[in-house]
Amino acid sequence: AHSAGSTAPQPYDPVLSKQQFRSREIERALGRALDRGEFQIWYQPQHRVADGKLIGSEALVRWSNASLGRVAPNEFIAIAESTGFILELGRFVLEQSVEDALAMPPDLGIAVNVSGVQLIAGDVLGDVKRVLETTGLPASRLCLELTESVLLDGSGGLIETMQDVQFLGVSWALDDFGTGYSSMGYLSQLPLEKIKLDKAFTMSLGVDRASLPILSAMSDLCRGLGIKLLCEGVETEDHLAHLQAHGCDEAQGYLFGRPMCLTDFLSYASSQIQE
Numbered sequence: 001a002h003s004a005g006s007t008a009p010q011p012y013d014p015v016l017s018k019q020q021f022r023s024r025e026i027e028r029a030l031g032r033a034l035d036r037g038e039f040q041i042w043y044q045p046q047h048r049v050a051d052g053k054l055i056g057s058e059a060l061v062r063w064s065n066a067s068l069g070r071v072a073p074n075e076f077i078a079i080a081e082s083t084g085f086i087l088e089l090g091r092f093v094l095e096q097s098v099e100d101a102l103a104m105p106p107d108l109g110i111a112v113n114v115s116g117v118q119l120i121a122g123d124v125l126g127d128v129k130r131v132l133e134t135t136g137l138p139a140s141r142l143c144l145e146l147t148e149s150v151l152l153d154g155s156g157g158l159i160e161t162m163q164d165v166q167f168l169g170v171s172w173a174l175d176d177f178g179t180g181y182s183s184m185g186y187l188s189q190l191p192l193e194k195i196k197l198d199k200a201f202t203m204s205l206g207v208d209r210a211s212l213p214i215l216s217a218m219s220d221l222c223r224g225l226g227i228k229l230l231c232e233g234v235e236t237e238d239h240l241a242h243l244q245a246h247g248c249d250e251a252q253g254y255l256f257g258r259p260m261c262l263t264d265f266l267s268y269a270s271s272q273i274q275e
């Protein structure tokens with residue numbers, strides 16, 4: 001253990017160096033992973049709360065490497081962002097998931113995560129235009145999810161890009177809302193179709209005394225702004241009952257389904273239609 005405030009040279013720390021070693025391994029393997037076809041896109045169902053109808057899915061990237069095994073996106077996305085590889089990976093995820101969406105029932109939406117790095121250093125507008133043109137997917141089926149932390153960092157031109165993309169008919173969802181950067185101030189300035197409440201908030205429903213008043217205030221706020229509210233990490237019937245009682249629009253989580261490969265998602269979608 002290190003003593004707080006110590007300026008002496010730190011002793012060799014095997015834990016840190018193990019992490020650094022792994023990061024470097026991941027960085028090196030990421031560079032070749034696209035060409036080797038090591039990425040897959042999985043789909044997690046999103047449902048309307050009022051009538052339980054399946055309305056679409058979120059595309060979530062999966063990576064499996066021969067020597068590293070399966071690596072979680074929470075581990076490699078940050079590394080891909082720091083090296084700039086996310087620009088290539090993000091284009092791949094967008095292209096693949098939009099192509100897959102063509103195989104899904106035409107009334108289902110597809111939500112794709114966009115990293116702030118793509119928005120700042122990439123050409124999200126150009127990428128989206130091109131993928132819609134080449135696939136013919138109706139723009140209204142595509143939603144882009146953006147984590148709110150980005151918006152506060154370097155917001156120069158970001159809102160304009162979001163507006164340009166929205167002008168194509170594509171919508172924006174603000175991801176991971178309630179994880180620490182929350183500011184009510186800019187909500188009305190962003191071209192948002194949807195706000196996604198983070199799963200940490202959903203987990204607190206019925207556990208934390210403040211959670212229900214917050215949910216009810218959030219759904220009032222969203223309704224007032226004309227923004228849909230989706231809760232992530234809905235795992236239990238109790239969670240869902242709270243969302244129903246407080247006017248939350250949409251839900252996503254293990255209660256409905258885990259992220260699954262395209263084939264499994266297609267069977268899931270057809271089982272929903274028959275019900």
Ligand code: C2E
Binds near residue numbers: 044176
């Ligand atoms: P996210 O966008 O908030 O995605 C939701 C995460 O919560 C997913 O983890 C999903 O598997 C998990 N989850 C869904 N329902 C439940 C539930 O009921 N309970 C619990 N405990 N967890 C649930 P995953 O797939 O590991 O992704 C982690 C994060 O990695 C994502 O968080 C997103 O920020 C990032 N990510 C994933 N795919 C992409 C991508 O293609 N591009 C970018 N830029 N980021 C991605």
Ligand code: CA
Binds near residue numbers: 058113145175
């Ligand atoms: Ca997301």
Ligand code: CA
Binds near residue numbers: 140169170171193
């Ligand atoms: Ca829309």
Ligand code: CA
Binds near residue numbers: 198232
């Ligand atoms: Ca999220």
